[in-house]
Amino acid sequence: QVQLVQSGAEVKKPGASVKVSCKVSGYTLTELSMHWVRQAPGRGLEWMGGFDPEDGETMYAQKFQGRVTMTEDTSTDTAYMELSSLRSEDTAVYYCTTVQDDWFDPWGQGTLVTVSS
Amino acid sequence: SYELTQPPSVSVSPGQTASITCSGDKLGDKYACWYQQKPGQSPVLVIFQDTKRPSGIPERFSGSNSGNTATLTISGTQAMDEADYYCQAWDSSTDNYVFGTGTKVTVL
Numbered sequence: 001q002v003q004l005v006q007s008g009a010e011v012k013k014p015g016a017s018v019k020v021s022c023k024v025s026g027y028t029l030t031e032l033s034m035h036w037v038r039q040a041p042g043r044g045l046e047w048m049g050g051f052d053p054e055d056g057e058t059m060y061a062q063k064f065q066g067r068v069t070m071t072e073d074t075s076t077d078t079a080y081m082e083l084s085s086l087r088s089e090d091t092a093v094y095y096c097t098t099v100q101d102d103w104f105d106p107w108g109q110g111t112l113v114t115v116s117s
Numbered sequence: 118s119y120e121l122t123q124p125p126s127v128s129v130s131p132g133q134t135a136s137i138t139c140s141g142d143k144l145g146d147k148y149a150c151w152y153q154q155k156p157g158q159s160p161v162l163v164i165f166q167d168t169k170r171p172s173g174i175p176e177r178f179s180g181s182n183s184g185n186t187a188t189l190t191i192s193g194t195q196a197m198d199e200a201d202y203y204c205q206a207w208d209s210s211t212d213n214y215v216f217g218t219g220t221k222v223t224v225l
Contacts, residue, residue, distance in 0.1 A: 101148075
């Protein structure tokens with residue numbers, strides 16, 4: 001079965017960038033469609049974007065267009081999500097998760113990113 | 118953009134049935150799924166493709182989807198079912214995955 005292990009918590013200053021990693025085991029990254037979802041403290045789940053295997057492109061939610069980059073290193077089966085120009089509203093837990101048809105399963109353990117001056 | 122709306126909270130007595138609704142325009146024309154999230158934990162898929170349960174999810178969890186509303190039903194609710202629940206669907210018109218607003222289930 002697929003297991004997703006994410007990198008540790010990060011503290012960043014406003015305007016900085018953060019790069020979160022997600023290591024896959026049990027499958028290879030090329031067999032999966034990796035996506036990223038975030039959850040601000042006390043708030044709901046918010047889809048950020050992910051890989052569309054139908055066209056081989058990465059799609060991003062409009063809200064994050066121009067600020068987020070999702071990449072993959074197939075040699076290490078590790079996916080990355082980089083978010084730039086951080087602001088306090090980006091303080092959240094960031095999850096990697098894989099798409100099966102149109103649902104997400106499983107999920108990584110989450111990475112807390114705190115943006116504070 | 119496509120929106121999915123859930124009631125903020127639902128309360129249920131142990132052993133009773135909890136129903137959580139998820140409303141969206143013509144949601145019945147899409148597949149809906151549901152996630153359970155306990156405090157400090159990652160979401161867990163409990164229902165996919167409207168009615169299907171993943172391996173390991175108890176039979177007391179069931180789902181339906183018709184018209185503008187999808188429903189997650191927890192029969193014989195147990196204390197361990199106390200959690201936040203989120204519905205989710207894929208909007209083909211925007212190629213976006215959309216989550217519901219979330220419902221906190223309290224087992225009194």
